[in-house]
Amino acid sequence: MSGHGDPVPMIARKSAALKGVAEVPGDKSISHRALILGALSVGKTEITGLLEGQDVLDTAKAMRAFGATVTQHGPGAWTVEGVGVGGFAEPEQVIDCGNSGTGVRLIMGCMATSPITATFTGDASLRKRPMGRVTDPIALFGAHSYGRRGGRLPMTIVGAPDPVPVTYTVPMPSAQVKSAVLLAGLNAPGQTVVIEKEATRDHTERMLRGFGAEISVEETPEGRVITLQGQPELTGQTVAVPRDPSSAAFPVCAALIVPGSEIFVPGVSQNPTRNGLFTTLVEMGADIAFENPREEGGEPVADLCVRYSALKGIEVPPERAASMIDEYPVLSVVAACATGTTVMRGVKELRVKESDRIDAMARGLEACGVSIEEDQDTLIVHGLGAGNVPGGATCATHIDHRIAMSFLVLGLAAQQPISVDDGSPIATSFPVFEDLMRGLGAQIERA
Numbered sequence: 001m002s003g004h005g006d007p008v009p010m011i012a013r014k015s016a017a018l019k020g021v022a023e024v025p026g027d028k029s030i031s032h033r034a035l036i037l038g039a040l041s042v043g044k045t046e047i048t049g050l051l052e053g054q055d056v057l058d059t060a061k062a063m064r065a066f067g068a069t070v071t072q073h074g075p076g077a078w079t080v081e082g083v084g085v086g087g088f089a090e091p092e093q094v095i096d097c098g099n100s101g102t103g104v105r106l107i108m109g110c111m112a113t114s115p116i117t118a119t120f121t122g123d124a125s126l127r128k129r130p131m132g133r134v135t136d137p138i139a140l141f142g143a144h145s146y147g148r149r150g151g152r153l154p155m156t157i158v159g160a161p162d163p164v165p166v167t168y169t170v171p172m173p174s175a176q177v178k179s180a181v182l183l184a185g186l187n188a189p190g191q192t193v194v195i196e197k198e199a200t201r202d203h204t205e206r207m208l209r210g211f212g213a214e215i216s217v218e219e220t221p222e223g224r225v226i227t228l229q230g231q232p233e234l235t236g237q238t239v240a241v242p243r244d245p246s247s248a249a250f251p252v253c254a255a256l257i258v259p260g261s262e263i264f265v266p267g268v269s270q271n272p273t274r275n276g277l278f279t280t281l282v283e284m285g286a287d288i289a290f291e292n293p294r295e296e297g298g299e300p301v302a303d304l305c306v307r308y309s310a311l312k313g314i315e316v317p318p319e320r321a322a323s324m325i326d327e328y329p330v331l332s333v334v335a336a337c338a339t340g341t342t343v344m345r346g347v348k349e350l351r352v353k354e355s356d357r358i359d360a361m362a363r364g365l366e367a368c369g370v371s372i373e374e375d376q377d378t379l380i381v382h383g384l385g386a387g388n389v390p391g392g393a394t395c396a397t398h399i400d401h402r403i404a405m406s407f408l409v410l411g412l413a414a415q416q417p418i419s420v421d422d423g424s425p426i427a428t429s430f431p432v433f434e435d436l437m438r439g440l441g442a443q444i445e446r447a
């Protein structure tokens with residue numbers, strides 16, 4: 001919701017070894033897509049393991065506003081009775097996507113080729129984020145958009161009454177933009193082609209195929225060429241949402257930096273377009289066993305067994321950035337506890353997330369006594385080694401869940417407690433974070 005309530009200051013203190021099982025919630029990206037594709041299908045979609053974070057709840061509400069019937073039956077168990085491709089009704093009220101870039105951008109895409117008008121808004125963080133990256137390609141289908149200067153929310157989209165198919169090369173590595181174009185292409189006649197120079201998370205492609213769309217992906221020297229046949233009949237499916245690797249990152253990184261820790265994190269998605277953090281941590285010397293690899297709900301998953309490790313800084317290959325884009329904040333915390341320097345290049349997309357994540361991490365790490373270097377596209381952290389981060393600061397989270405969780409993780413291993421000014425945004429993606437971390441032995445409290 002666009003209202004951002006009272007701030008919730010939180011504090012994390014140096015903790016004894018973390019132990020136990022961390023059952024992290026369902027994947028946020030897949031949860032949004034399950035609701036949206038369910039709404040665009042004919043018949044009933046049954047979802048288990050849905051993330052009940054605020055971002056996803058806002059998408060559920062939006063799908064109701066466009067005419068779908070979305071019902072919760074129990075924890076994580078939801079059904080969607082869809083209206084079919086091209087069947088969206090015109091919402092009577094403003095669509096409030098709260099804190100969620102994924103929600104607003106994907107929904108703008110899927111209404112842009114229907115003869116309806118919708119107005120979108122979000123919280124103070126989302127209202128600062130660029131929407132031109134979606135309104136540019138949907139204009140090619142024939143949609144019009146009227147927003148604030150700089151392509152900011154609130155924004156009204158007038159859908160194309162007679163959409164034409166589009167061939168579009170995504171100018172930045174963004175699964176949200178790729179997905180918005182594919183979802184718009186669903187209700188255009190003929191073939192919509194999306195070209196991405198760097199592979200980004202592929203849940204939309206996988207799920208569109210699973211719901212019955214004709215979609216092909218070709219790896220070419222120019223990048224991944226995705227071809228979608230327009231106006232398919234999508235039919236309701238059963239979707240088992242795997243656990244979110246981006247949420248798993250927090251207990252995993254906490255266990256790596258708190259001496260003596262050993263935790264088990266079951267059923268985490270290992271989709272190769274999402275698992276860059278785990279590859280990076282192993283290169284830094286992390287003791288992570290990937291047990292029982294299997295397929296669940298069309299995604300590769302594994303159980304992770306993670307033990308405290310003495311880590312060393314590395315240079316993260318820039319071409320890995322898209323597969324770990326949301327994990328750089330917590331990686332920079334791990335880097336502060338490693339020996340040597342960790343270089344993260346090719347990360348300028350971090351500047352347009354819920355906050356400018358390069359700036360937020362740089363300022364917070366400096367306040368905690370860690371030395372950093374940054375430029376527009378780079379963050380470099382000079383690690384102090386395990387147990388040597390002074391801490392003793394309050395870090396600003398800028399309505400950004402991942403910044404809040406990252407500094408709370410650092411507080412578990414720092415010499416002095418670390419506070420965050422506002423932990424409330426954690427509920428957007430990981431509503432059980434506090435309880436889950438405390439269950440492992442982490443000293444995290446509301447301040």
Ligand SMILES: O=C(O)C1=C[C@@H](OP(=O)(O)O)[C@@H](O)[C@H](O)C1
Binds near residue numbers: 030176201
């Ligand atoms: O498509 C998605 O579900 C997402 C794509 C990424 O954003 P961009 O597309 O802006 O890179 C990521 O940061 C976000 O958390 C979820």
Ligand SMILES: C=C(OP(=O)(O)O)C(=O)O
Binds near residue numbers: 099101103326353
């Ligand atoms: C960037 C993120 O989400 P969104 O873009 O959906 O707000 C995130 O969850 O880290």
